Amino acid sequence: MPEDAVPRLSGSRSDRSSATAGTTPRCGLDRQVSTYVRSSVVGDVFKALADPTRRAVLDELTDRNGQTLFELCARLTTRHGVGSTRQAISQHLDLLEQAGLVTTSRDGRYKFHFIDTSPLRAVTDRWPVQD
Amino acid sequence: MxxxxxxxxxxxxxxxxxxxxxxxxxxxxxxxxxxxxxxxxxxxxxxxxxxxxxxxxxxxPAAGPFKEALVEDGIPFTSFAVDDVHAEFKRLRELGVRFTQEPADMGDVTTAVFDDTCGNLIQIAGR
The missing domain is CATH 3.10.180.10 (2,3-Dihydroxybiphenyl 1,2-Dioxygenase, domain 1)
Structure with a gap:
């Protein structure tokens, strides 16, 4: 991973981490709140993953984490044959970000996108994978 | 022309x-x-x-906001041809050039994007 293409993480990322950590309840009220949070987050995750272009975005961020919108668009066009406009890709990224699967971080004047797979844990927590 | x-x-x-x-x-x-x-x-x-x-x-006055918007989204203003993108990336990085996109295969070309220190991103491309 390029050392200078990985900017320091901004507050939004750690905010999201702490929200995810809250899905392990310790008392009744926490449980109620976390169940609500968890079900809405899982719903967002399913919606986010339901689209092939958004899955391709996650594929490309898995290949290289920390990409500009330009790099993502170029990869989607040349590697996945996605003909969407930059604006459409930006909207896909917004939806992925709402689901917690993508985070953005500013580094100076640049903006980079990162994959965050931690929301996927809510899926297997709810329906554990049988080995 | x-x-x-x-x-x-x-x-x-x-x-x-x-x-x-x-x-x-x-x-x-x-x-x-x-x-x-x-x-x-x-x-x-x-x-x-x-x-x-x-x-x-x-x-x-329009140039500044235009350039900033391109840079935020990582969009290069223009592109130069090089024989070997990976070699040029290595050479420029050793000179302290900041890349927003390291070399990546984009179909039949390899591209990379760097900051020209004058408010632009520039792409280099090679086959």
């Missing part, structure tokens, strides 16, 4: 000349005083009579 000039908007012509010559390796072709600014162009040493790159002042 022929294309003889292309341009980039730069925030400082002297700084731009230093970067585009000392770091990128182009050579100065024209340097004509024009009031506050200069008609300042560089060319590739591989093609001294080829297309000139005009280092144009970005003093128009």
């Amino acid at each position: 022929r294309i003889t000039i292309t341009s980039v908007f730069v925030d400082d012509q002297d700084k731009a000349l230093a970067f585009y010559t000392d770091v990128l390796g182009f050579v100065k072709k024209e340097d004509v005083p024009l009031g506050e600014a200069k008609w300042l162009t560089v060319v590739s040493p591989e093609e001294p009579d080829g297309t000139e790159l005009l280092l144009e002042p970005d003093t128009h």
Whole structure:
């Protein structure tokens, strides 16, 4: 991973981490709140993953984490044959970000996108994978 | 009709000349005083009579927001051809050039994107 293409993480990322950590309840009220949070987050995750272009975005961020919108668009066009406009890709990224699967971080004047797979844990927590 | 000039908007012509010559390796072709600014162009040493790159002042009020919006989304203002993107990436990074996109295979070309220190991102591309 390029050392200078990985900017320091901004507050939004750690905010999201702490929200995810809250899905392990310790008392009744926490449980109620976390169940609500968890079900809405899982719903967002399913919606986010339901689209092939958004899955391709996650594929490309898995290949290289920390990409500009330009790099993502170029990869989607040349590697996945996605003909969407930059604006459409930006909207896909917004939806992925709402689901917690993508985070953005500013580094100076640049903006980079990162994959965050931690929301996927809510899926297997709810329906554990049988080995 | 022929294309003889292309341009980039730069925030400082002297700084731009230093970067585009000392770091990128182009050579100065024209340097004509024009009031506050200069008609300042560089060319590739591989093609001294080829297309000139005009280092144009970005003093128009629309230029700043335009450049910032492109940079935020990682969009290069223009693209230069190189024989070996990976080798050029290594050379430029050792000179302290900041890349927003390291070399990546994009179909039948490899591209990378760097900051020209004058408010633009520039792509290099090679097969």
